[in-house]
Amino acid sequence: MKTKIIAIPSVLALSALSITACSNPDEKPAAAGTSSSSQTSSDLSFDTSSIQAVPEIEALVPESVKKAGTLKNGASIDYAPAEFFKSDGKTPTGYDVNMADAIAHVMGLKGATTEHAEFATIIPSLGSKFDVGISGFTITADREKEVNMISFIETGTAFAVAKGNPKHFDPTHVCGTTVGVQNGTFQFDYITQLSKECTDKGEKAVTIMPHDLQTDIAVRVASGQYDATLADSPVIGYTIERSEGSLEQVGDVVESAPQGIIVSKDNEQLTKAIQAAVQYLMDNGYVEKILSTYGSNQGALKTAQINPQV
Structure with a gap:
């Protein structure tokens, strides 16, 4: 799939990087600037009860x-x-x-x-x-x-980092960084591909931190344990919105699909x-x-x- 930049409001965006080397993600973060509850506190829902059978x-x-x-x-x-x-x-x-x-x-x-x-x-x-x-x-x-x-x-892919990007994460040069990503997702495959491109150039691979839950990753990014997270652009935007200022998007939305x-x-x-x-x-x-x-x-x-x- 060709990379395609798409325009999406920042509240819905992230950015994408690369990973290959997988590490153990189970170590608990020392601090957390965001939490699971901050992401799941909304009771938003669309009422489908009026939709009739066809x-x-x-x-x-x-x-x-x-x-x-x-x-x-x-x-x-x-x-x-x-x-x-x-x-x-x-x-x-x-x-x-x-x-x-x-x-x-x-x-x-x-x-x-x-x-x-x-x-x-x-x-x-x-x-x-x-x-x-x-x-x-x-x-x-x-x-x-x-x-x-x-x-x-149709959605894109984006990166999020801790507020202010204290680790100076560059989404256009992800080699040697640590990125959290959800298991089994397109983003896991995409970051793996980008990491391979790093090693093919003789640079350090991305350290991939796979998790089953996206909220677990957000906590570790906000606390500084990971450099960034990579996910679908709406997910990144919503995560940022619910993080109470502890996360922000970095880079463009890519890989529209x-x-x-x-x-x-x-x-x-x-x-x-x-x-x-x-x-x-x-x-x-x-x-x-x-x-x-x-x-x-x-x-x-x-x-x-x-x-x-x-």
Whole structure:
């Protein structure tokens, strides 16, 4: 994928770098300028209860899903504003969670259930534990070999650092730095690629600090344990907004790419039903409204494609 700079308001941006050498991220930070609770304190949510079933789309839904009455969604619920917990610490919210509910209503179901799962475990759980995965999945050619992907949003990638950039992190020259990134994400692959470019030039690799939860990374960046974090641009923007001034974006938003809903390749019928439901939500303004709730509507797509060429 070619790097493409896109203009996104700073509240929604980060920037991207590179990593190869992985280290143990489990050491606790000495201090924390931000916290998990600061990222999950919002009770933002889009009310999907008024969305009505569409008979022609309802007819596409597999009998097993109709019989269950709900759409089972798997998500790594620590990636605000895409998916995170409300202030009660139990109720999932975020634009991915709202999308799951909206799709379920269009398909004539009672709603969707979104259950937390580590990001890297969602794809293997499709078709057994989960019907779909709506969890910030960047659409890539490799992923399209594993699962069906339906596009609905386009995001970029960005870096965040501690306020004032005390470590003088340069997103255009990341060699030899320490960067926190979430396991299984596009950003993990991207930073690995950039790190390889460093070593190919005879420079130091990026020390990659992989975590299952993005909030764990933010704490370590704010405390100075890591030089930077790399994530989807809406996630970076939301993290900064909730950090109470302890984090800031550095560099441009790069690597603009579509994200999508994943469905097992063994379930073409459900894939077509999901695509039809998402297209209906786009055509009737619901996708943009859902994303607007979290300040991410500039990434809204107009066409829901199954396995788009990337």
